[in-house]
Amino acid sequence: MAAKAGSVQSLERSFELLEHMADAGGEVALSQLATVSGLPLPTIHRLMRTLVNLGYVRQEPSRRYALGPRLIRLGETASRLLGSWARPHLAELVDTLGETANLAMLDGDEIVYIAQVPSRHSMRMFTEVGRRVSPHCTGVGKVLLARLPNDQVKSLLARTGMPAMTPHTITGIRKFLAALDQVRADGYAVDEGEQEVGVRCVAVHIPGAPTLTAISISGPAGRMTDDAVQQAVPVLLRVARELGAEISYQESTA
Known part of the structure; x- marks a missing residue:
């Protein structure tokens, strides 16, 4: 190089x-x-x-x-900064779509949530910032793993396993890889109650981010209908492009 x-x-x-x-x-x-x-x-x-x-x-x-261990402080500080950049974009998602908006990234073999703006509904989803989850059972995890080659996905899941978080969690590698093919074709991923029963989430990746990062909205399955998901996807894609462009600009002027 x-x-x-x-x-x-x-x-x-x-x-x-x-x-x-x-x-x-x-x-x-x-x-x-x-x-x-x-x-x-x-x-x-x-x-x-x-x-x-x-x-x-x-x-x-x-x-x-x-x-x-010295990388931890750098990573935490960078994550907080990225969260501060993202928060206005997440707030726009909440204003437009009405559901809780999240920002998450792939950190090693796990998904970590780095920012969130909650829905104004009394019944809403809440994920603690800093929470780490397995990537195979979340919308953000699936949309980010879809950015990787299948061999790399297999290696990651061999290390983490694919535990069943709910009856809907995909626990077989062949079925999961087929799901990733669908995510690549669609440009977005849906969590069909795979992390928590009764909760749906739709996620898209952020182009231009320096590491694999995604935004999503999540809510009760009763509100997150198929129609609601289809209405949310173009909004999520637009906001992801805007946030990605902002991150790229910040990097180019650093």
Whole structure:
């Protein structure tokens, strides 16, 4: 990887390695990093030792490398900032569609909710910001896993398992991959009471976000009818594009 004009090549390579580690679930061997990055092993070893010394990576007894604890503070701060950018867009979803709006991202092997604006209905859905859930049983999880190759999805779900949260949860990998094919064709995902009985959620991914991120609306199945879902999808897609453009602009001017 050649450094861009005015940039520091070793710094670019270090962040590239961190991103490869995150894509692999947070723990890798040097040989894996060499395969995906194309960098020589001595270069990777030198960069990883520096990251270990700084606390951004740790070395396990198995000699594999894992993301380190100093990244947590950076990630939490970045998530709060992204949540603050997203909140006006989520409020627009609530005003337009009437249901609770959520912002979530794929963090390692889990979905983490990073912002929410609740519905004004007395009966509404509430998910605590910071909550982590399995990706196979949520609308946001399905729409984000649909952005990954099937082999990567299989590896992730092999690590997490596919526990049945409700009678509607998809627990078979073949059926789940078929569902992801449908999500890719439709451009959105629906949680059919797979995380919580009686709750439906429709989600779309945010284009241009630096990590896999999605917005969704969720509500009681009695209000989230098929017609309501179809009316919500174009609104969600528009808001996702607007939020993605704002994030991309912030990155380009940083």
